[in-house]
Amino acid sequence: MLDLKQIRENPQAVRERLNLRGGDADIEPILALDRKQRDLETQRSQLQARSNEIGKLVGQKMKSGAKPQDAEILALKEEGNQVKAQLAQLEPRERELKAELDALLLMMPNLPSESTPVGKNEEENVEVRRWGDEYLPENPNILPHWEIGEKLGILSFDRAVKIAQSRFVALIGAGAALERSLINFMLDRQIQAGYIEVMPPVLINSNSLQGTGQLPKFAEESFKCYADDLWLAPTAEVPVTNLYAGETLSAEDLPIYHCAYTPCFRREAGSYGKDTRGLIRLHQFNKVELVKLVRPETSEAEHEALVQNAEAILQALKLPYRVLELCTGDLGFGANKCYDLEVWLPSSGKYREISSCSNFGDFQARRANIRFKEAGKKGTQFVHTLNGSGLAIGRTMAAILENYQQLDGTIAIPEVLQPYLGRETL
RNA sequence: GGAGAGGUGGCCGAGCGGUUUAAGGCGCAGCACUGGAAAUGCUGUUUAGGGGUGACUCUAACGAGGGUUCGAAUCCCUCCCUCUCCGCCA
Numbered sequence: 143m144l145d146l147k148q149i150r151e152n153p154q155a156v157r158e159r160l161n162l163r164g165g166d167a168d169i170e171p172i173l174a175l176d177r178k179q180r181d182l183e184t185q186r187s188q189l190q191a192r193s194n195e196i197g198k199l200v201g202q203k204m205k206s207g208a209k210p211q212d213a214e215i216l217a218l219k220e221e222g223n224q225v226k227a228q229l230a231q232l233e234p235r236e237r238e239l240k241a242e243l244d245a246l247l248l249m250m251p252n253l254p255s256e257s258t259p260v261g262k263n264e265e266e267n268v269e270v271r272r273w274g275d276e277y278l279p280e281n282p283n284i285l286p287h288w289e290i291g292e293k294l295g296i297l298s299f300d301r302a303v304k305i306a307q308s309r310f311v312a313l314i315g316a317g318a319a320l321e322r323s324l325i326n327f328m329l330d331r332q333i334q335a336g337y338i339e340v341m342p343p344v345l346i347n348s349n350s351l352q353g354t355g356q357l358p359k360f361a362e363e364s365f366k367c368y369a370d371d372l373w374l375a376p377t378a379e380v381p382v383t384n385l386y387a388g389e390t391l392s393a394e395d396l397p398i399y400h401c402a403y404t405p406c407f408r409r410e411a412g413s414y415g416k417d418t419r420g421l422i423r424l425h426q427f428n429k430v431e432l433v434k435l436v437r438p439e440t441s442e443a444e445h446e447a448l449v450q451n452a453e454a455i456l457q458a459l460k461l462p463y464r465v466l467e468l469c470t471g472d473l474g475f476g477a478n479k480c481y482d483l484e485v486w487l488p489s490s491g492k493y494r495e496i497s498s499c500s501n502f503g504d505f506q507a508r509r510a511n512i513r514f515k516e517a518g519k520k521g522t523q524f525v526h527t528l529n530g531s532g533l534a535i536g537r538t539m540a541a542i543l544e545n546y547q548q549l550d551g552t553i554a555i556p557e558v559l560q561p562y563l564g565r566e567t568l
Numbered sequence: 569g570g571a572g573a574g575g576u577g578g579c580c581g582a583g584c585g586g587u588u589u590a591a592g593g594c595g596c597a598g599c600a601c602u603g604g605a606a607a608u609g610c611u612g613u614u615u616a617g618g619g620g621u622g623a624c625u626c627u628a629a630c631g632a633g634g635g636u637u638c639g640a641a642u643c644c645c646u647c648c649c650u651c652u653c654c655g656c657c658a
Contacts, residue, residue, distance in 0.1 A: 183618055187627040194627090197639035201586030215638085222638030390615080392578095515615095518597080522615075 143508040144250050146243075150176055159253040162260055162470035172246050179239040186232045189225055196222045248358055252505040254470040255478040257442075261469025268469065270481065273453070274462035279488050279545050286489040287543035288420035290553070291317065294568055297421070308418070309410065309425045311536075316568050320542070320555075321428060323562035324535050325403050328430040328455055332532050335451050337401035337432060342381035344404050345372045350384040353510030355476035355502075362411045365425075374407035378431035379529045386435060387510040390522050396514055397436040397444065401532060404429065421536040422494060428535035434528040435512065438504065441526035442479075445501040449481045452497045452532045459556045461541050462486040464493050478503045483533070485541045496537045499530030 149156050149169055160167035200218050208215055259268045291297030296317025302310040313321050333339055348371050351357040356364060356376060365374040375381055382402050391398075406429050417423035432451060436444045449465065456463045468480040477500035484493035504524035507513070513522040546554045553568040560566055 180618065183627080187618065190628085191626060193638080197586075197637095200638050204586065219638045226638080513615095 143247050143505060144253065145504075145508070146172075146176060146247065149173065156253065160251070162254050162258075163251060163473060164262055164471045167250075169250075172243065172250075175239055175243045175246065179236060179243055182232055182236040182239065186229065186236055189229050189232065193222060193225045193229065196225065245358070248352065248509070251475045252473075252478050252503065254473055255501070255503070258473065258479050259467060259469045262471040263469075264472045266469040267466045267472055267482070270465040270467050272462075272464040273457065274460065274486075277460045277462050277545070278486060279547065281488075281547055281549055283549075284488045284544055284547050285551075286420060287487075287540040290543050290547060290551070291421075293551070294553070296320070296568065299419075306425075309423065311421060311424060316563075316565075317539075319563055320539060320559075320568070321535055323559050324538055325428060325430060327458075327559055327562050328532060328535070329401060329403055331455060331458065332401035332430065332432060332451060335454070337399040337451075340378075340382050340385065340400045340402040342375075342378060342385065342402060342404065344375040344378075344381065344407075346375050346381050346384070347371050348373065350380050350387065350510075353384045353387050354380045354506050355509060356380060359475065363409055365407050365409060375404060376408050377406050377529075378402040378404040378429065379433060382431065382433040383435070383506060383512075383527055383529065384510055386512045386525075389512060391435075391512070391514040391525065393437070393514050393516045396525065397434060397440065400433045402431050402433070404431070421540040424536060427537075430532050430535065432499075432530050432532040435507075435525045436528065437514070438523065438526050441501055441503065441528060444526075445479065445481075445499065445528050448528055448530050449483070449499045452483055452499055452530050455533050455538075456483065456485060456496070458558045459538070459542070461538075461545055461556075463496070474498070474500060476500070476502050476505045478505065481530075483531075485537065486545060487541060488544050488547075494537065496541065497531035497533045500528065502527045502529075 144156065149172055153169055153173060157167050157169055160169070196218050200215060200222075203212075203215060203218075204210070259266070261267065285293070288297060288299065292299070294316070296314055298312045298314055299310075302312040305312075329339060345367065348357055351364065351373055364376050367373065381404070382400050385400075386398070405426055407426050410423055410425060413423060421427070432448055434444050434448060453463070453465070463483050463485045466482045466484060468474075468477075468482060473480055480498060480500040482495050483497040483499070485496040486492075487494045503526050506527045507524035512525050512527070514525050515522045542556065543553055546556065548554055548567075555563055555566055555568065
């Protein structure tokens with residue numbers, strides 16, 4: 143959520159930053175509601191002050207011997223009732239305005255950071271670096287991962303469709319073992335890098351989704367359990383960040399680094415024609431996620447470090463990849479800055495996103511109300527939150543099945559995974 | 569799912585309709601005392617929003633939301649959470 147005070151005080155600057163995302167940000171309704179709401183708040187609190195005064199007076203007079211039927215008491219009660227009637231008019235109006243204001247603010251995306259390259263759409267994302275050209279596969283006849291996977295009998299899309307629907311997969315035998323190895327490998331590495339592992343609930347409430355920015359705007363992206371106020375988590379970002387929702391941490395608690403393996407569930411609404419085959423775009427996939435809660439002044443450096451932690455996994459697996467910095471037009475709703483890691487998928491001759499590492503600044507912290515307090519200092523500050531995949535497991539599996547395909551149709555297992563899987567080829 | 573007990577400040581804990589401006593204690597900070605410390609004493613010690621250049625000031629917050637009342641931590645209703653017992657269950 144944007145800072146209302148900032149919008150109020152620098153409307154032009156906010157408008158300009160928002161417009162860098164493309165479109166024409168309209169903050170006028172917010173400014174107008176804010177003015178009205180504050181106006182009502184002033185009136186209301188004055189009435190309340192008088193009401194409190196009356197209550198106190200009655201109490202004092204009764205204590206010092208006045209009777210309930212004394213004219214003085216009756217007059218005060220009468221005035222109390224009048225004030226109350228006025229409040230009864232004002233209060234609902236103010237509440238309504240506040241709710242409208244909140245609804246508008248919740249729909250506003252974050253401001254892109256100063257350092258984010260300006261651009262209209264994904265075409266204008268900036269390649270920051272490329273790694274692992276020396277590991278690009280030389281095999282010219284690489285099968286797509288879904289074909290080699292089915293051939294090896296380790297992936298079954300057809301059978302998964304029977305028990306769920308399209309865009310699901312069942313991992314069989316070595317496929318399941320490879321998935322598990324990747325999860326363990328990634329968690330071990332990230333724990334080594336200083337992240338504390340979490341296994342959060344993956345059925346999560348609406349408030350959590352609002353806290354990280356998936357609600358209210360992106361309700362159609364997540365699976366909902368209609369009998370309860372619970373949703374299937376689209377990413378561990380949501381439960382892990384919201385572990386601290388509503389808390390005021392002490393400054394010494396920061397930074398907090400978490401890694402979490404969870405399954406992730408996405409409806410993929412609006413992507414009907416895209417990536418219909420393989421492991422790239424499923425309704426259910428596994429992911430190891432990295433989440434950081436940090437002091438504001440450190441968040442940029444923490445962001446770079448988080449990207450390094452995600453890259454380290456690709457490097458250890460010797461998978462060629464590139465790093466893109468998203469331009470203002472392609473930036474996710476809550477992010478002020480974002481790097482995507484894209485792994486090489488030889489069957490399609492393309493780099494494909496395998497990790498997205500975002501800095502949210504205080505955007506999520508405001509929504510989820512996560513603050514910290516410095517001992518001896520007045521007031522509190524919002525933390526900055528960051529997260530990134532470290533990495534998406536299914537897409538990593540796809541990358542291995544393709545980049546490690548050998549001429550004889552077998553798959554070599556990356557060296558670092560061999561101890562986990564207990565074999566050298568598939 | 570059934571029955572019962574609870575939820576008060578950084579922590580413990582009192583309060584069950586009106587000087588609550590939340591007692592008392594612990595903790596923490598400052599000051600005094602001291603050669604220095606301990607002990608002791610005094611003072612202070614929440615957050616959010618509004619108004620004001622500022623000193624400051626108003627409002628709100630006792631799990632959450634409603635209600636009764638001139639006045640609610642206290643009474644009533646709904647919900648959430650925790651604990652105990654029973655049932656069910658991996």
